[in-house]
């Protein structure tokens with residue numbers, strides 16, 4: 326393997342497994358701002374613990390290692406064709422080693438290429454510059470937060486905020502709205518990159534470029550520096566909180582860039598990144614291709630103090646929060662006794678199922694008996710050796726994508742609990758009540774934390790859907806999640822959405838007139 330390929334491999338592993346210092350400091354500050362006994366506080370403790378576990382296990386912080394996106398600056402005359410091939414080799418190797426999930430899926434057939442290579446993946450942008458070194462940066466941005474990106478075409482009408490015109494104040498409204506519409510589904514608290522101007526394509530590119538800025542930098546354009554500061558302060562008054570559980574911290578960073586536009590177009594493009602904000606970079610010697618320095622300060626010397634705080638949080642929560650230990654399969658009576666806010670500690674078997682499985686089960690039988698069963702919206706990272714399959718990372722995926730199917734499938738197979746993140750909609754809520762089932766919200770991104778609860782892989786069906794979409798039968802012990810939708814018609818997600826929408830309306834009046 327060439328030195329360049331080896332350096333790219335190290336960049337991938339570091340990005341996927343070790344959150345940099347600036348991101349860690351911001352998450353640590355968020356923990357300070359939340360009462361540790363609240364749902365948001367408990368989730369932040371889990372997140373802190375997960376960050377440390379990922380570094381220690383050298384395993385993915387989150388199971389969704391995203392669309393690997395490289396931005397590489399090379400000296401004039403460097404052979405970019407060879408570099409591209411070597412980056413692809415490094416991606417395939419990191420996938421084989423379980424540092425990246427198999428994330429490249431044929432859009433027409435659904436077939437997973439298995440090595441993260443295929444048309445359009447990974448994304449590699451080259452740029453020449455007049456320096457001797459190579460600057461290679463990588464961002465691993467997952468699909469759940471990518472789905473919460475949004476592009477506004479000004480002027481427009483925004484719910485809660487009214488008219489957004491073609492000026493700084495209209496831009497302000499779009500950005501606040503972008504945070505509101507993401508709710509907890511992109512694993513808040515998040516970071517946003519904003520691109521003002523460009524066309525639809527370059528606007529989004531500019532927004533993503535902002536995610537390569539340092540969290541603690543200051544925008545060189547004074548108006549934008551003020552806007553960034555304003556958004557960070559006000560977005561945190563929306564009360565969406567970590568995972569959309571409600572709380573004081575909703576946004577961890579806001580970076581805004583600007584470029585020229587066409588007279589007819591005025592786009593504001595927003596790239597939403599979850600707390601698992603994985604980006605790193607290396608400066609390589611132009612001749613040897615050895616790593617000279619890392620671009621973002623390493624997280625290694627910034628422990629999250631997860632253990633101590635985690636313990637005190639659960640001790641504090643003990644008094645106020647009902648904790649219910651259950652073993653699957655579950656009975657209707659057990660799940661009907663649960664209420665929003667209860668913490669469920671689950672033991673026994675659960676079955677993963679996401680987009681391909683839900684679609685399939687609508688008009689096919691299940692390969693196993695799901696009566697009283699627990700479905701986990703999860704696409705894990707799995708590795709196989711002589712002893713069988715091992716779970717390398719296994720946090721929840723965004724549940725709302727299964728909204729068209731979930732209620733029907735629950736009733737058809739007698740499923741009693743669904744675990745995921747971000748909550749589900751009115752159709753599922755009605756089915757929970759009618760049939761007797763609950764929705765449990767796990768902490769999004771906490772892929773190492775949950776992987777440790779999985780004690781055995783009992784089996785797998787539908788491997789033809791690819792590793793993330795297959796139905797894994799997992800034996801768990803002490804799997805903790807919070808009831809956020811119960812069988813009595815209550816949904817924490819609906820409540821937080823309604824409250825935050827009312828709060829959004831406070832920011833209707835012009836600020837940057």
Ligand SMILES: O=C(O)C[C@H](O)C(=O)O
Nearest residue numbers: 389467468469704722723
């Ligand atoms: O695909 C996944 O595992 C998770 C995804 O990033 C999500 O946030 O829904």
Ligand code: SF4
Nearest residue numbers: 387467469512599770
């Ligand atoms: S599950 Fe959450 S933390 Fe992981 S990539 Fe998706 S949005 Fe990010």
